[in-house]
Amino acid sequence: MSSLNAPNIPASGTVICDSLWTGSSLVTMQDGRYNIIENGVLAVKDGQIIWLGTEENSPDFVTAVRHDFDGGIVTPGFVDCHTHLVFGGDRSAEFEQRLNGVSYAEIAAQGGGILSTVNATRKASHQQLFEQARFRLMPLLAEGVTCVEIKSGYGLSDESELKMLRVIRELAQSMPVRVKSTCLAAHALPPEFKGRADEYIQHICDVLLPQVAAENLADAVDAFCEHLAFSPAQVEQVFKRAVSLGLPVKLHAEQLSSLHGSQLAARYSALSADHLEYATEEDVKAMAAAGTTAVLLPGAYYLLRETQTPPVALFRQYGVPIAIASDANPGTSPVLSLRLMLNMACTLFHMTPEEALAGVTCHGARALGLQNSHGTLEVGKAADFVHWPLARPAELVYWLGGQLPCTVIYQGHIRGATCA
Ligand SMILES: [Zn+2]
Numbered sequence: 517m518s519s520l521n522a523p524n525i526p527a528s529g530t531v532i533c534d535s536l537w538t539g540s541s542l543v544t545m546q547d548g549r550y551n552i553i554e555n556g557v558l559a560v561k562d563g564q565i566i567w568l569g570t571e572e573n574s575p576d577f578v579t580a581v582r583h584d585f586d587g588g589i590v591t592p593g594f595v596d597c598h599t600h601l602v603f604g605g606d607r608s609a610e611f612e613q614r615l616n617g618v619s620y621a622e623i624a625a626q627g628g629g630i631l632s633t634v635n636a637t638r639k640a641s642h643q644q645l646f647e648q649a650r651f652r653l654m655p656l657l658a659e660g661v662t663c664v665e666i667k668s669g670y671g672l673s674d675e676s677e678l679k680m681l682r683v684i685r686e687l688a689q690s691m692p693v694r695v696k697s698t699c700l701a702a703h704a705l706p707p708e709f710k711g712r713a714d715e716y717i718q719h720i721c722d723v724l725l726p727q728v729a730a731e732n733l734a735d736a737v738d739a740f741c742e743h744l745a746f747s748p749a750q751v752e753q754v755f756k757r758a759v760s761l762g763l764p765v766k767l768h769a770e771q772l773s774s775l776h777g778s779q780l781a782a783r784y785s786a787l788s789a790d791h792l793e794y795a796t797e798e799d800v801k802a803m804a805a806a807g808t809t810a811v812l813l814p815g816a817y818y819l820l821r822e823t824q825t826p827p828v829a830l831f832r833q834y835g836v837p838i839a840i841a842s843d844a845n846p847g848t849s850p851v852l853s854l855r856l857m858l859n860m861a862c863t864l865f866h867m868t869p870e871e872a873l874a875g876v877t878c879h880g881a882r883a884l885g886l887q888n889s890h891g892t893l894e895v896g897k898a899a900d901f902v903h904w905p906l907a908r909p910a911e912l913v914y915w916l917g918g919q920l921p922c923t924v925i926y927q928g929h930i931r932g933a934t935c936a
Contacts, residue, residue: 530576531567533559535928537901540585542568543909544893545592548837548874550909558590560899563927568893585903585923591873591912592892593662593900593926595880596854598790598811598841600700602649602680602687603670605636607846630670630704633846637670637680645683650691652844655852657693658919662900662926664693665841665884667738669700673708674724677701681733692926694900696884698766699728702739702746702754717750721757729761736787736885740768741777748780755784764885770794771816782806788839788883792826793817800827804834809883811839812867812875814860815849828865838867839883840875855920858913869913899928 542556557574559567567575610628614620623629637645649666656664666687668680681697688695701720709716728734737758739751745768746754755765764787769777771791778789782802789795789803790811803810810831817825831838840861843849851857854876861872881891890898903923904912912920924931 530578531559532578533561533566534579535560535581535583536577536579537583537585537590537903537925538571540588540590540903542893543589543591543873544568545874545877546892546894548871548878550870550873552589552909556590558893558899558901560925560928563899565893565895565897565899567895588903588905589907589909590893590901590903591660591909592877592890593898593902593924594660594854594876595663595839595884595886595891596656596661596842596844596876597663597665597696597788597839597880597883598813598843599664599666600669600843600845601652601664601666602645602668602683603633603637603846604640604645604648605633605846606850607633608850611850630847631707633670634672634676634704634706638673638676642679642683642686645680646686649683649687652852653687653691653693656842656844656854657691657924657931659853659855660902660904660922660924661854662693662898662902662924663696663881663884663886663890665696665698667698667700667703668734669703669738669740672701672704672706674727677724678727678731678733681728685733692931694886694890694898696735696886697733698736698738699725699734699763700738700740701725702751704740704745713746713750717746717753721753725754725757725761725763729763734763736764736766738766738768741775741780742768742772743775744772748775748777751777752780752784755780759784766790766883770799774799778803778808782808787885790841790843791816793822793824795827795830797827797830800830800834800836804836809837809839809879811841811883812861812865813841813843813849814857814864815851816843816845817864818860819848819850825865828867837879837882838871838875839879840867840872841880841883853917855912855915856917859916862913869910872913873909899925901925
């Protein structure tokens, strides 16, 4: 590892840094592997990692602060690359009704399902949405998340979609976590456009997306490609407009059926295709050629009691990076623990603990286009990392539930107890 750091060592052999972190093993996750540096030292300056390596190979450091972890492991900060954390209301009553034997059809007839979330989100004020999302974000931060993606998609009107995106931007400004914002106006058909899906898509392209771009409210554009949502042809209209506005795309694809949305996503060089239970070998090949990351969401698979698992062996065979995310949302994945998703990715999808951990670090960062700045412990990357008083990284995946103690370092500083 020391060769990596050579450019940062001045001729005098002394490295000046803001803080120095010693006494633990560094699980770097470089190239998606543990790549552990035993007895590691990590130097931070201006919020970036400027040196890391073994104690034995360390240069002399001049530092303002020195922290000795006294054992344990350090991982990159976790990246939750697919969430719907901003929404009004919740659907716990519906969850209970279903388990008491009320059918989906009856719940839908009572105005349940996604449209109940749309109604609650439209009614909620900016401040209410902000406070509720903040409340849901806290448990994710407490277990080591330093970067999170949040989507709109429960407003489904210009005003409410913009409100959601502004809440996401405010979370980015006020919370000690890097937040990426995604416009998911093509999530479901709003009641005002019932039977007129093409017109809604046209409206998104002509009116909403240009406004989102003009106000810089989104970092990417997403859609839900499924029989019960939008067709590949409709999604392609949204993708064309997004690309013309300079916004990268992502897609909810192949969750419940095979429409080859992931191939469409690959044609538009999507950052990621997400869910993918029904992805075919041709889909996987297209994603590999385009460099599109596969984002797997075991929480939704579990909650929906699905039986078709995503083709992990094909992703491995063709070298498609696999990310893991919470998909935190009120309907199909009320998940507030990314660590639980690590375990589920292994138990339900047969991933290895090393692959799962890569899924919430380097590959999670890749799914957000942040692979050059986040997701691994490397010189030049953001100083976002987590110390765990654990013997080995597999423990992060092995334990089910509970909160493991950790110290979260965000942008080179220990994140406060109120946030972590
Ligand atoms: Zn989703």
